[in-house]
Amino acid sequence: MNYLNYAGEAFLLIPLSAIFLNNICNKRFIEKHFHILTGAVALLQMIAAVFAFYIMDANQMLNFDFSVFGSSKITGIELFDINPVSLVFLFCIGMVAFVSVMISIRTIDVKKGSYVNLLMTLLIGMNGMVMVSDLFSLYVFLDVIGISSFVMIAMFRSRKGLEGSIKYLIISEIASIFILMGLSFISMKTGSLSFKDIGRNLLTNTFELQTILIYAAIILMIAGFSIKAGIVPFHSWLPDAHQSADTSISVLLSGIVIKIAGIYGIYVLTNIFGGIKAYQVSLAGLGIISVVVGALLAACQSHFKRIVAYSSVSQMGYILLGLSTGSTLGIVGAVAHVFSHAAFKSTLFTNAAAIHEQTGTLEIDEMGGLQSRMPVTAFSSTIAFLSTAGIPPFAGFWSKLLIVMALWGSGNQILAGFALCASILTSAYFLRLQKKVFFGKTPEHLSSVTEVTGSIKFAEILLTAVTCIVGVLFPLIIIFLHSRGLI
Amino acid sequence: MATIIYISLAFLLIFCVMAVMSHSLLKSAIYLALASATLGVILYVLGAYWAAVIEVSVCSGLITVIFISAISLSKIKKEEVQKLYSDKKRMWFLPVMLIVVGVALIVLALANDLSLTNTAEKVTEDFREIFWNTRQADIIGQIVTILIGGIAVFVLFRDDEDKK
Amino acid sequence: MFNSIGEFLCHGANLIIFMVALPAICGILLWLFQKQYIVKLVIAILSSVTNLIFALGLSLHNEFFTRVPYAPFEFEFLFRVYDLCALFIVIAAVVFVLITLYTVIYSKKKHYGGLYLLYLYISFAMVNGALLSDSLGSMLFFWEGLLFPLFGILLIKNNNNPKTAVKTLTLVGLSDLLLMLGIIITSHTAGTQNLSEIENLAISGNGMLGFICIMLGALGMSGCMPFHSWIPNASDDSPTVFMVAFPGALQVILGVYLALRTVLDIYGFVPGSGISIIIMALGSVTLVFAAAMMLIQNDIKRLISYCAISQLGFLVMGIGSGLTDGIVGGLHSLIDYVFYITGLFMISGIIEKQFGTKDLRQLSGLLKRIPATMVCFIIFLLSVVGFPGFNGFLSKELIFNASLKTNVIFYICALLGTFLTALSFLRMGMSLFFEKKNAPSEIKKESKSSVGMLIPVVILSSLCIGIYSQNGLVEYALGIGKIAGVTFALIVLFAAAVLLAVFDYIYGYKKSGNALNCANHIIYAPGIKRVYKSAEKGYFDPYNWLIALVGGFSDICVRMEHGVSWVYDKAVPGMVNKVGLALHRFDNGRLSRYLYLVIGGLVFITFVFIIIK
């Protein structure tokens, strides 16, 4: 158990010590070698997640409670908790952070030290959020994620960056207000806000103000986390923020932040209130709206990153649909989709970085015929696109399949049908993207473009391999997890 | 106790509305500080002494300072601000809406006999013990937040790198 | 050996790994090696032959079930292999060997070769999966999976103007939507998704709707009447190899399989009932309409596309009759269809590649220049018409039988279809082989022909000479005894129709002096010689009326074609685009609008809570 304790603490202490190291070292030294520090942190995070999973599996534990800085003085109050689901999230965080570092080597020229600091605080926020066992601490880490993201988007002080940042900030603050209001309404009835103490016994059928307030709290918290996840109609900030940030930051935001800040919050809510019919219906409604509207909006954008950002909106809708079933299958599908979405969305943003580095533009109308000039990028983006659209045997296919099956199984055949139809829209907008960027005539100014080299190429190949391998092995993984009783 | 709370609530609402509707940003900031102070009174009366102290010192102190420095950094003339934004004119609807909603809420509550009641007896607990012993996760969060604040000041306010 | 392969496949996840995942992986390999021609050829032949061996193994093994990998959950992912589906898998595998061979050789130096092969293999994996699956849900899933490669392929050659691709996607997507609806209704009425547990649902009320939706979806996938119009368009601007593989083989196999299952097991389909009449009417309309369109085509690939559609009409008539004759005939007809339509498309590809044109008005005297190809071509044509001694014969006769038993109108339609098909083939064949055109210089210089491309064509044409038709394979698959031979009188009538076509051709040829114009008298004024002569003199009053009627008929055909095209080209994509643009414009970047949206979302959730509670 001691090892698990170390692993759990590592998720918070490693980034903290990285901040410390970053700031005491010589500035020039850090500027030169910042990627080693951050890359090591990301790798360590992945290793720690796998290690913790291994130990929990060996001891047949389903969750492990611990506290940082020695044990708490009051027994019975454990502040952190890790379980297989949070380990999956932690692994995804490590993976996307690693990709971000790989991209940043090429894209970030100034303020490298600040990038490291903010990446580490973002990591602490995300790690903390998936490990806490108390709704208020969840909110605190949510805001840590939020504030780090605002600063990261605005970091280079371009017009667009500042604009995206301030829009994100304002709408995100509304989310904070909603969530805090919800928390205070819930704590009017219960003394404590830890996950164990809140349950469905909160809801009585009597018509009194307290019960109404609990329902209001559920509504407010759905709205708050939906804002953070970029669900339609709370999505407007998302494409703005994700488009305007540097690509190494967009990949973090789109690849993992919206999932931790939004989807993990809704996942926690589902564990607590998942049985309420109205809760399920509203999640399903929001999910299907964002699947369709996200795809429709993505189909008429002209900026590479904006298309990919709207595609995130659409995919978040799928995850919400999976959560809305409230069944084990649906939740497994949602978590699996979190993983596969992290993989393929990171690939697409890495492609964006590659294209931006080589051509200097991301407007898809100015591009064309890059397939023969950038074969690796074209290949990886095709694989990512196939995975997004849910074509077997890639990772996205299995997770979408699980979600659709869960929807079908829970009696929502019509929703399942809609979700399948929306796949056609998904492929439509991605084919448009592929057609404009990789096929067709090459414009004059792009005739000397070559394939990207170095870390971005490495990240592309790595992520493509992950998408393919996980896709092929997915049934085996699921069978393995099931045989261990972990899902 | 209830009387003080009613009076402070009235002041709180009025200060908030004034802060929202006032023409001049400086006045807005001052009204906000006053609202903060009034809220501090309410917290104190309810028995949240520590929270009241922090509220008064930080919210009505620090945040006002931040505002005023931000206002002074932006050198727009007062008349221009009024002409450009004319908040009072654009927000005339707010007091009406507040009165309507407030009356509606009270009528609804009276009609359905809805009211909040205390759910449990007061527990004697020391704030400091609770804070340091059971809220360690929050403390980590706070430390990191303050760290980000420092980084933000460093990244967003420093001028030199813009010139490069 | 085959038995042990079957034994191996029926355990665990082997079936899905080797029948579905293996083709997909081979496709990726082919893509990776797209520059190395020899490696590609070896991989393609090896993988497709392996697949054929697996298919034979499955067909020789006994019936079995297997469930993969989601058995732990409440959801079952069932596969079942039995005679009918094994037959279809074998057909698909046989054609697939030839198609891949042809494709690899055809696209030797084309830049899109690798990507096309990837898509082809993925689609084939999907077809296998759909044929194997025993639950409606997983079948639907594999079915959907076919759509994306389809769309991708259509984009390959023509990615600057994706009109055809969009049209195809909307059409096939629409039929898919119907299928989805049908499957939902069916599984709802039956209370289960497992095909083997559903038996003879009643066609009434919900069942009626479900049946119609499934049939329309399944037949629409193969290109039946309301969903046909993308095929001729695709023949214009997509690679020939696409036409060979998709409208020629894979889609038809899949669509007819589901239609057959629906008629045979899922629903209790009564021959001669109203619904049967409707389906047969659909089939006969498809037959006559497409055959009539064949007469006025001057492009080989377009002509063959319409030929494919009209032959599908035969098939639909056979299946729709619900009689044993009709279903056996339909199944025979499917096998024949796959062989000769694939072969015809392949030959059109060879001609196009060699002479650089596919316009009938420019090509002539081919029999001397490419004799081997043309012999195969003639065999296919005779087979399509249903000449005795060729494969088409038996199936056509069985379908004639069935249609006569249902209603004499259908029989007349079938005869009319045969007549029109035979006439248009005479027109095309004569013009291609024997006629001397005035300007042979317009034909491009012959490029070097590839012998390799001829191999699959020769194999297909030899399959088309009636070898197997009599040995009861189909009857075995359907689990019925051997059916009686065909009636002599019907053969005479059929022969009369073909002869009539020959005479008509001779008449038309003499009149116009040109093989291509031989059908002009049909297009403008059909009828016997006397009517025509009188009509020419203008004495007959009914003549004008007749002209108007016939002119109107072909006019209506063309108009319908345009109308349907409009719906798919403009209306549906336009609507999607408009909605997208409206949403796009709604987001004007103003913060206040964002905030209003947030408030709106909050109100939406609140409403849901109020209504549900």
Place this chain on the structure above:
Amino acid sequence: MLNFQTIMLFVGFLMIIAGCYCMIRTYHMLKIIIGIEVAMKAVTMFLILAGYMNGHMGLAQAYVITAIVIEVIVAVVFAGVTIGLYKKYGNMDIRNLTELKG
């Protein structure tokens, strides 16, 4: 009968309405953060009210202090971004910010 807890709840609602209204209607960026602050005041009040009602006032104070710290940092970041925008545009009109849309 209405007690002071209920009235406090209603006043809090009104304050949140005022804050959100301010955020939506105003054109001045600094005014937006004033709206946010007004709403946050209401939330602070709710948290303490909850603590008063469930008896755990210590816990509620811990919540409030954390919330206030976060609020301050958000204000700092907001001011930084706003001043950055002011340097780019020369004023603080939120209507300028329509470069990202669609």
